[in-house]
Amino acid sequence: MANPWLEAALIALTSVVAAIVGLLVIWFAIGRRRAHQLDRGEAAALEETVYLFEDQTLVDATAPARQLLEATPMGQSDWARLSAFVAPRFTNFAERIAMLAQNGRIEMTETVDGLGEGRLRLIAEDVGGLARITLVDPQAEGRGVRVDGLSQRxxxxxxxxxxxxxxxxxxxxxxxxxxxxxxxxxxxxxxxxxxxxxxxxxxxxxxxxxxxxxxxxxxxxxxxxxxxxxxxxxxxxxxxxxxxxxxxxxxxxxxxxVRAEKALRDFVQTLTKTFADLPIGLAIFDRDRQLRLFNPALIDLLQLGPEFLSARPTLYAFLDRLRETRMMPEPKDYRSWRLRMTELEQAAASGFHAETWNLSGGQTYRVTGRPHPDGAVAFLFEDISAETSLTRRFRGEIEMGQEVLDQIDDAIAVFHPSGELAMANAGYCALWGVEPETTLGRVTLRDAVAQWRAQAEPSVVWDRLHALTQQIGTRAALDAEIVLRDGRSLRCRLSTLTGGAFLLRFSAPALPQGQKGVRDGKSLIPSG
Incomplete structure (x- = not known):
């Protein structure tokens, strides 16, 4: 008689074994399916890059080949996009691919240096009149590349x-x-x-x-x-x-x-030519007080060698050389000279500065200092010896002419065409009580007539002289007698000079024949 408990245990064990076997079968089937799907994905990832062209028209292409064309946007056609990618990498691609129908097969290797065995290869084959182009990357052969979707994006x-x-x-x-x-x-x-x-x-x-x-x-x-x-x-x-x-x-x-630089060069050349023809010596010192520009006149005026100036000396070295060659006023001592040169530099850098140098050789130079852009300073040296000599000559002639007028007993006054007092002698100043220093260029004929009228008796002469202030050009001659308030009689005569100027002379009337007169130079009173 069989044991009922043993039979129940055998039945339970058989059920468990059957369940385990079923689970193993299901797991194996699912694993095979997933493995098959993975192999298909990797196979797609390892698909070759192949193009099929009829002339320059794309007939067919693999998925990687189309992705490559999409990543190469330059060019309006598929052939232009492919050429943009492969032509820079393969030498004489256009010429060699044109010979495909004749050769049947062409193989090219990328010309980029430094890649060794990993260089890209191109295989072109003539297949029934169609061009089959294959791109092979040796580094990607036999292995797929998985990329995360977000990273790829x-x-x-x-x-x-x-x-x-x-x-x-x-x-x-x-x-x-x-x-x-x-x-x-x-x-x-x-x-x-x-x-x-x-x-x-x-x-x-x-x-x-x-x-x-x-x-x-x-x-x-x-x-x-x-x-x-x-x-x-x-x-x-x-x-x-x-x-x-x-x-x-x-x-x-x-x-x-380039145009701005050319314009600047032309402008500098024009300035250089202009400076070369100037009789005024020019010296420009930069912000560090080194000589940057000079013209030939500077060499002639200051007797400085071109070698010295071409070496770009500093301002103080330049002035030291002038002092050594006596081309500037002789200083009393070196310290005062340095102080004076410092003041000269500061005055020229801050604004317009001019001074006159009287040299021991007889020349006279006008030295002008002006500020220059970017902290530079420019000095101009002008020989004014002839101008100074002429000025001195004219001044001497004027002084001599004034002395001649002062020796005349009559009171003489010369007026400009505009009516301003230009010149008067000592007799005029003594007669009418005016100061020569405060008279010239400040007294008009109207003012003078008012002064004369106040010191003389009423007369039509003053009206006629006053009328001259309103006239322009040549004045009519005048010869009349006036009487001062102290009883003296004077003869007033007007004469026209060259250029519209006119002269007024006040003199004592002529004495009768045989009568002598004594004039003290001030009163113009004849003696009886």
Whole structure:
């Protein structure tokens, strides 16, 4: 008789084993399905980059190939986009791909240095009149690359931002390989070079070189002119930076700067020619008081050698040399001279300053100091010896003429055409009681007539003289007798001089024949 408890235990154990086997079967089936899905995803990720073109029209392409075209926006057609990617990487791509129908198969290797075995390869095959182009990246063969979706989106957004920024930049930007050939350029460069036209289907490689860039131009700014341009047009301020596999260049338009520099050079040349012909010596000292500019007249006037001036001496060295060569007034002592030169510099730097140097050799120089921009100071040395000599001569002649007038007993006054008193002798000043120092250039004929009328008896002469103040040009001659309030009689005569000036003479009347008169030079009173 069987044990009922044993049978129940066997039944329970069989149920548990059956459940475990079922779970294992379900888990294995799910794992195989997931593994199959993973293999299909990796296979898609490892799909080759292959294009099929009929002439330059895209017939078919794998998914990675289409993604590559979408990431290459330059060019209006699929062939132009593909050329923009592969032409800079493979030497003579356009010429070699044109021979595909003749050769049947062409294989190219990327020309970028420093990649070794990891360089990109291109395989082109003629398949029934169609061009089958395969791009092979050795570094990605046999392994897939998984990318987080958000990370991939962030990278794509950043790439698009950089692409739009460079595409809209007005600055010409391009990359060159070690041989000088252009491997990449932005839209501004393409448009400027004429290689890109929005109305045409893309552009052709290689890109034209706008500038003859020397290989050892360095990284600093350098001025380059566009090929084929002359004059002030086509100039750019270029900056070059070394990068892996070549150099990166930036070109900023500099036509306005070049024109401004040319205008400045022309202006400086004009000033230089003008200064060279000036008889006035010019010396300009900068803010550090070193000589920066001088003209040939300075050498002739101050007898300084061109070697000394070309060495750009300081202001005090310049003045020391003038003192040694006696081309400035002899100072009493060196300390007072230094103090005087310091005052000269300060006065010239703060405003207009002028002084006269009487040299021991007989020359007379006028030294003028003026402030100059940026703290500089300019000195002008002018030889006024002839002017000074002429002035002294004229002054001597005037003084001699005044002495001659003073020796005449009659009271004489000369008036300008405008009616101002120009000259009077000592007899006139004594007669009418005026001071010579306060008279000339300050007394008009109207004032003088009022003064004469106050010291004389009424007469029509004063009315006639007063009427002369309203006349312009030549005055009519006048010869009349007047009587002073003290009883003296005087003869008043008016004579017209050259240029509209006129002379008035007050003299004692003529004495009868045989009568002698004594004049004391002041009263003009005849003696009986």
């Amino acid at each position: 962030a990278l794509e957004d950043e790439l698009e931002l950089m692409r739009v920024t460079l595409d809209r930049s007005p600055v010409l930007i391009w990359r060159s390989d070690p041989s000088g050939s252009i491997s990449w350029a932005n839209r501004a460069y393409l448009v400027k070079s004429g290689a890109f036209d929005a109305n045409e289907d893309g552009f052709a490689w290689p890109l034209p070189c706008l500038f003859q860039c020397p290989k050892d131009m360095g990284t600093g700014p350098h001025r380059l002119q566009q090929a084929g341009m002359t004059g002030d047009a086509g100039w750019y301020e270029c900056h070059s930076l070394p990068v892996k596999g070549g150099a990166l260049h930036f070109a900023i338009p500099a036509d306005a700067t």
